[in-house]
Amino acid sequence: MGWFRKKKAKYDIVSKRGAMLLEDLIECCDGKSNPIKSFSADEICKATNNFSDSNHISKLSNSDYRWYKGKTKNHQKILIKKPEEGLYIYREGHLCRDISVSSMVSGHKNFLKLVGCCLEFEDPVMVYHRVKKYYSLDISEEPWSRRMKLAEDIVTALAYLHTAFPRPFVHTSMCLGNIFVDEDGVVMLSDFSCCVSIPKGETFVQVKKVVGTYNYLDDKYMRSGVVSEETDVFAIGMFMILKLLTGKESFLEFYLEGKDEDKDDGESEDYGSDNEYESKMRRRLQKWLSKLKEDRVMEEIVDPKMLEMMGGVSELELCQMKAFLTLSLRCTRHKGEVPTMVEVAKELKKMRKYLNSEASSSG
Incomplete structure (x- = not known):
C-alpha cells in the first residue's frame, strides 16, 4: 500500500509539471514547439x-546548475542539465519556461539543441544534444577579431528570440554562465528560465520579480519591472563594453582602480540604506557611460590583457x-537612437566584414 501511495504521488507531481509545461508551450508558441522526448x-x-563524478562536467x-555527459540507447551523446537542489522550488515554473523556449529555438545554430526533459526528479532535468566538447566562455584568452565574432553570435541569437516568433521573447538574464562555445568555436546561448514573452500587439510587459546580473x-x-526588447539591448551593450572591449567584470572596477577622476564626487560612502546604495551605484554607472x-x-579603454596578447593593435582595429x-553606447541610451537587436546584429556583421576585407586587401 505504501508503494502504491508513493507511485501515485510521483505520478501526480509529473502530471502537474506536465500540465504546467503544456500551458507554457501554449502561451509561448501556441503549442507548436519542436517535439522533444520525455x-x-x-x-x-x-x-x-x-550522476557520477566521472560524468560531471565541472x-x-x-x-544554479550541474552539467553531466551521458548516453542512452538512442542518443550516443547527450548533455544533462540538473538544477542545484531546491532551485526548482525557488523558481517554480521557471524551468518549464526554460524547456518550452529551448524547444522552440533549438533548431538555430546559436542555441543548445534540446533533445528532451525528465519531470520525475524533485528538480526536473533537461537533456541536450552533445558535441565532442563544450567550453564555458573565457573571453580573457580571445583576441579582438574573435571577440567581434562572439558579439555577433550572441546578438544574432538574441535577435532571433526577439523576431522569430509571433510574440517577442526577452532573455533578461545576460551573463557569461549562460554562454557556451563548442569545439568548432560556435557560440550558443542557453538558460531561458527567466525569459519573458511580450504579448501580441504590445511593446513591453511588467513583471513582479526582477532577475539578472546587476x-x-x-x-x-x-x-519598475518593465521588460521590453530594450532590456536585452541594454544588457548586450553593457556586455560588449565590459566583457568584450574593456575586459572588466564591473564598471566599478574603474572606480576601484582610480581611473575615474571624480570617483568620490563629494558624496558620502555612508549610504544609509540599500535603496540609497543602489541609487549611488546607478549614478556612477550613468556617469561612467557618459x-x-x-x-x-582607445588604448586607455581597451582590455590591457588583450593588447598584450596581441602585441598591439592596428589603426584599422582601433577604428x-x-x-x-559607439554602438555599445547607443545600446545603453548614451549616444543617439537606441537600435533594435536586429540592427545591432547588422552593424556588427558590417564592422567585421569591413575589417576582414581591408585586412585581405592590405595583405
Missing part, C-alpha cells in the same frame, strides 16, 4: 551513471573598436 528518471540515472557547472540590468527593468562617449584614447564602443 525521459524517465531511470533512463537519466543510467545515462549518467547515477567547467560548465555553476551555482551590471546588465536596464534601469526601467530594475526599478564619460566613455567623450573622445578617449573598429571606436565604432564598437
Whole structure:
C-alpha cells in the first residue's frame, strides 16, 4: 500500500509539471514547439551513471546548475542539465519556461539543441544534444577579431528570440554562465528560465520579480519591472563594453582602480540604506557611460590583457573598436537612437566584414 501511495504521488507531481509545461508551450508558441522526448528518471540515472563524478562536467557547472555527459540507447551523446537542489522550488515554473523556449529555438545554430526533459526528479532535468566538447566562455584568452565574432553570435541569437516568433521573447538574464562555445568555436546561448514573452500587439510587459546580473540590468527593468526588447539591448551593450572591449567584470572596477577622476564626487560612502546604495551605484554607472562617449584614447579603454596578447593593435582595429564602443553606447541610451537587436546584429556583421576585407586587401 505504501508503494502504491508513493507511485501515485510521483505520478501526480509529473502530471502537474506536465500540465504546467503544456500551458507554457501554449502561451509561448501556441503549442507548436519542436517535439522533444520525455525521459524517465531511470533512463537519466543510467545515462549518467547515477550522476557520477566521472560524468560531471565541472567547467560548465555553476551555482544554479550541474552539467553531466551521458548516453542512452538512442542518443550516443547527450548533455544533462540538473538544477542545484531546491532551485526548482525557488523558481517554480521557471524551468518549464526554460524547456518550452529551448524547444522552440533549438533548431538555430546559436542555441543548445534540446533533445528532451525528465519531470520525475524533485528538480526536473533537461537533456541536450552533445558535441565532442563544450567550453564555458573565457573571453580573457580571445583576441579582438574573435571577440567581434562572439558579439555577433550572441546578438544574432538574441535577435532571433526577439523576431522569430509571433510574440517577442526577452532573455533578461545576460551573463557569461549562460554562454557556451563548442569545439568548432560556435557560440550558443542557453538558460531561458527567466525569459519573458511580450504579448501580441504590445511593446513591453511588467513583471513582479526582477532577475539578472546587476551590471546588465536596464534601469526601467530594475526599478519598475518593465521588460521590453530594450532590456536585452541594454544588457548586450553593457556586455560588449565590459566583457568584450574593456575586459572588466564591473564598471566599478574603474572606480576601484582610480581611473575615474571624480570617483568620490563629494558624496558620502555612508549610504544609509540599500535603496540609497543602489541609487549611488546607478549614478556612477550613468556617469561612467557618459564619460566613455567623450573622445578617449582607445588604448586607455581597451582590455590591457588583450593588447598584450596581441602585441598591439592596428589603426584599422582601433577604428573598429571606436565604432564598437559607439554602438555599445547607443545600446545603453548614451549616444543617439537606441537600435533594435536586429540592427545591432547588422552593424556588427558590417564592422567585421569591413575589417576582414581591408585586412585581405592590405595583405
